[in-house]
Amino acid sequence: MNTENRYQRQLQLTGFGKEAQDKLANAKILMIGAGGLGCPALQYLAGAGIGTLGIVDFDTVTITNLHRQTLFATADIGKPKVEVAAKRLKALNPEISIITYPTQLTNQNALDIIKDYDLVIDGSDNFSTRYLVNDACVLLNKPLIYGAVMRFEGQVGVFNLESNNLKTNYRDLFPTPPDAVSAPSCNEVGVLGVLPGIIGTWQASEAIKIITGIGTPLVNKILTLNLLNNTVYEFQLAKNNQLQKEMPKDKNDFLSFNYDWFCNKNLQNIITVEAFDKLRKAEKCSIIDVRETDETPIISEFETQQLPLSCFRESITEINFNTTVVLLCQSGQRSLKALELLKKQQPSLKVFSLEGGITEWKKQIKSEHYEQSQT
Template sequence: MSLERYSRQTQLKEFGLEAQKKLSTAKVLVIGAGGLGVPALTYLNAMGVGTLGIVDSDVVSLSNLHRQVSYYENEVGEPKVTSLIKKLQAQNSETNLIAHHTFLTTENALELIAQYDLVLDASDNFPTRYLVNDACVILKKPFVYGALHSFEGQVSVFNFQDGPTYRCIFPTMPNPAEIPNCNENGVLGVVPGIIGNLQALEVVKVITGIGEVLSGKFLLFDGLSQNYQKINFKKVAGNDAITQLKDAYEFSCEIGQNSISTQELALLLKSEDLQLIDVRTEAEYDQFHLEESIHIPLADLESKVDTINYSKEIYVICQSGIRSQKAIHLIAAIKPNATLINVEGGINKLNRYALR
């Protein structure tokens, strides 16, 4: 460990050499190499965290670049983990950087998280957050939470020193119709940088013991008013008694919903004439779409619902699998006898090249 490299933080009397040594031996797993993960990883790497694991199975896209500032135009289409680790290695050659080029699933969550001291959750969806929470409760690992919406962000620390868990403030997964996401509503480019760095700060505090950790406190940030607000919440009895993961982590739905994986969709498209409705925006559709798909943006769906053929099964796809579920709820309310099938994970999870 280079003393000169970290001298500007070790000279802080509240931090010192002992805190730096704790960072150097710490192992942190960051789930997601996007808007939150990029700034968090950049600063944790620069500050001297000894081991950083990165879980992500996505590739760089043009729409990432306004907020995921470690990726460049000439890297569009490359795996994020591969691109980011090259830059982190150039930034700090002392760090042990571990790529996990995969999605976090019920099959791998416990094995992956068990290798680390704590988790920084930089994912962008509710199923992953509940999976992270439950795995961390089982393994008794703290995790640092961050989330984004438009001009706003949230930060908290869960499962820290017998403190509240994620389920203490969000007991159950919401209905997909209630969920905003950045594909629909957007996010201002600088906001992920602010929230990701706040998450990194909480990781440093958890590891070193300095300051007051955001356990039992929910930090809300409003970028338009530059306002920070803290909400206190308490531990709910029983939420730390989880002993095994659920078979699946899916959205709560008021209607029964059939679903299909992207792998299954790929096989069907090769052998069957499917009715596949793509409900993404025009810009998303123009950037990439399946030739077999029919484009009806979610915003236009209600007015165009009669253009769909209800004598056939209706497969619905979007960017990440959230808007497609909203579309299915909307269609089902108008056409209750329709056979509707959601494509899980959407375009983000689709093996594009296998379908061309």
């Protein structure tokens, strides 16, 4: 196949040419999230001939994705996003390599995944991943192209790239994450399908500019776009020295930083032992134990249903839950993961995760008995 023909329309651009095309062919770009932003960004980057595209996404295609996630078709519902995306992109441009990571990006795997890439594009859909990706890019000194959308408004910017002795990142723009209630997700408040199309494409354009060295990228800037009234603003970022204290300083710090806690994720869905006992006595709720079947202690004090996390996603489709569901595990971590899965599949349910898990419950019950026997 004639490569020159494939890229002819960009090769003929003034200031582009073969040298720029070679830079694209040698570039390795990592896309975090194959969703509303990831789909259009990946499509144009593959088309432009980026040599290696990495895609991180643990999710599967759902019908609500299709109005904006342009790499997926109705027949793809239920399939892993990275798998479908890789196939589509490979069909679009067989000359490039695509590496898929069908996993959730965490502070445990982020540095290993990101270190092999020249540039990272953030198309994630939650604050804890956004802060995590930002911090990993700062530690590894990788340029990060930020994009975010909500309803009719989008933001795009370039972080962690030095210009005029200034190098800013996401924490300079937003030092403190909002709580989940004050900054709802697209799942809750919606987004116009074309908006991530525009912002994701804009991110791809910034990536191409940075790799090839053409034009002026949005370094140390944040651009906002409002689709309803067509207003565009560009804001200049400044270094926030206060935030240095809060950021992980090195790899070990990063590995032990709790991003979910930092971002108050699902805080409103976490239920204390005391509140849980009140709730289960007051109304009929489904109490689900998401531990694996061989784990102890066994719960005999109240009725539970066992749905181990390892097959939770599959098993919840077949079960009729009560309107209120409480998920519990050993310490309250896995039940949070189950909570996300269940909320996504059955958004009408009221779902809670037991804080501290069954360990905390048993501990408090024991101390209550102790207090009672003392009085």
